[in-house]
Amino acid sequence: MRILVAEDDSNLRRQLIQALNEAGYVADPAPDGLEAAFMGETEPYDAIVLDLGLPGRDGLSVLRDWRAAGRTMPVLILTARGTWQEKVEGMDAGADDYLAKPFRMEELLARLRALIRRAGGQASPALTCGPVSLDTRTGRVTVAGHSVTLTAHEQRVLTYMMHHQGRILSRTELTEHIYAQDFDRDSNTIEVFIGRLRRKLGAPVIHTERGQGYRMEAV
C-alpha cells in the first residue's frame, strides 16, 4: 500500500512517514502543494494524507484538481483549523475523512486503514481469501488459524492483493504500490516475492495470468 504524505512541516512529515512505514505502508513525502499536486496526479497512491495549509498551493485546491482529473484515491485531510465549516469545505472538495491537529498517530493509522479498506470495497477490517486471513489493524496474517511471518515486502504485496481480490494485478501495478517513488524498482523482484508468498501461505490463492500478471482469489 503506497501513501502520499503532503505535509510542509519536515518533522511531522518524517514522523508520519516513519509511522506509516512501521505500519507496513510505503510512503512518499511531498513538502509543498505543487509537488503534492503533481505526485498525486501521476503516481498511483492507495491513499493520500493531505495537509490543508501547504505552501505553494493550498490543499483544498490541490484536492479539487485531483477529483476533477478523475483521481479517486481516498484522501485524508489534516489541518490545524478544526472548524466544522472547514470540515464541510474539505468534504465537499472531495476528501474522504478529516483529522484535526494535534492528532494521535494511532488515530491517523486507524482512519487510513478504514479509508483503504472501504476504497477496496471491503466491509470488515479483517480481510480473508479462502483460508488466508489478514487483520489490517495489526498486520497479522494467518492461514487456517496459524500465524505466518512475512517480510515487509511480502506483507505489502499480500496486503495490496488482499485488498484487490479477484482483479488481475500487473507486475508494474504491484511494483508501483509496494515501492516508494525514489526506490530503484525492478519488477522482476515481484516474481520472487510472489514465489515466497505462495510457499509461506501454502494455500493456492495466488494465480498467475500469463502475460498479464497475478490474481488473488479463493478457489
Next chain:
Amino acid sequence: MQRGSLGLRLLVLAAVWVTLALAIAGWLLTDIFRSHAEAELARHAELHLDELTVALHPDTDGRVAVSRDLSDPRFQRPLSGLYWQVTDDQGVALRSRSLWDQQLRPNGGVPDDGGLHRRTATGPDGEALLVWSRLVRLPDKESPVEVSVAATTADLTAATRRFAEVLSLSLAILALGLLGAAVAQVRLGLVPLDRLRLALADLRAGSTSRLVGAFPSEVQPLADDLNQLLSDNAEMVERARTQAGNLAHALKTPLTIIANSAANLSDPSESALIQAEAERMRRQIDRHLTRARAAAMAKGAGLRTPVLATLRPLARTIARLHPDRDIEVTLIGDDALTFRGEAQDLAEMAGNLLDNAAKWCRGRVTLSVTADGAEHLRLRIEDDGPGIPATERGSVLTRGIRLDEAIPGSGLGLAIVDDLSRLYGGDLALDQADLGGLRADLILPRA
C-alpha cells in the same frame, strides 16, 4: 431639560438675547416718544412766545407792558401749568396771571442772543416745568427783554408713562412669543441628535453593526466618524482574533510532533507524562481559541445567519464522515429562521452536537429548528442511540470528560457547545430523546 443640556444652553442664550434686545428697544421707543411729545410742547410754547412778543410794547416809565391778554385761557387761570414772564434789566417786568404771586426761576444761565432757549424750572405749585425763553429787543428800549413761556411736564410725563406701559406689555408678549419660537427651534433642531441617540441604542442592542439613517449635514460627519471608528475597531478586533487564531494553529503542528515523539520514548511513564501535558496544552489552545472568537463577536451585532441553509451542508458532511454506517440525518424547520451570530459559530455548535449524535446513533439523527419566542431559536438534536443516563448528563458538559473512551473524539465537543451557547446568551440542555437516545436542546438568539 437637564443642566448642561445643549437645549438649555441654546434657550438661555435666546432668552438673554431677546430680553436685552427688547429692553433696549423699549427704552429707545419711549425716549423717541418723549422727545416727540416734548417737541410738540416746544412748538406750542414758541407760538405763545411769538404772540407775547407781538403784544409787548415799551411802557411810559421805561419798562414794558402787554397790549392784550394771550389767547390761551390757561394763562389767566392761577396755577394752570402754563405761564409766561417778561424780565427786563430791572428784574421781572410782567408775568401771567396764572403765576399768581410767584416768579419763574429757570435753572442755568441767561440767554444772550435771539435764539430759543430751553431750560427747566420748578413751578409755583412745585411741579416740574420746561421753560423756553428768547431775548427780544423792543423799539425805544435800550436793553433787550427776556420773554419766557413755561409749561408743566406733568402731561408729558403721564403720556410717556402710559406709552411705556403699553409698550412694555406688547414687548413682554413679543418676548414670550420669541422664547416659544426658540423652544420650538431648539426642539426641532435637536431632533437629529435624538435620532443619533436612537441609532446608537440600536447599535448597543446589537440589531445593527453601524449607525444607519440619513442625518443633517452638521450631524452626518459625526455619524460618519463614529462608523469609521466602529469599523476601525472591528478591524482591529478581527486582526487580534486572526492573530490569536494563527498563534493557536501554529502551535498545533509542533504539539502533534511532541506528542508523537513522546509516544516513541522508551520510558513509558515519561512518555505518558509528556503526552498528558501535550493534551493539556491542546485543551488550553482550544478553549482560548473559542473564547477569542466569542469575545470578538460583540453579541453578534447586526448578524443574520440563516439556520437551515447553514446546517444542510453540515448534515451532509456528518453522514459522509461515518461512511461505514447508514446514518440518516433529517432536518426539519422553517427556512426563514435566522440566528443572530456568525455562521461559523452556529456550524461549530450544531456540528459538534450532530457529530456526537451520529457517533452514538443506530441510524437516525434528527435536527429540528423552531422559534422559541420572538427572541430565541431552539435547535433540537436527537438520536436513537443508547443516550446518557440522567445522573451523568451534567458531567459530559464539563470540559474534557468523556463517558466512553472507546469512541474516538476529543471529549470536548459538548463542553465547547455549552461554552459558545452561553457566550451568545443561550443555553444547552440534555434530556432523553423520543427516539430513545440523547436529546440536546440548544437555545440561541434569534435575528
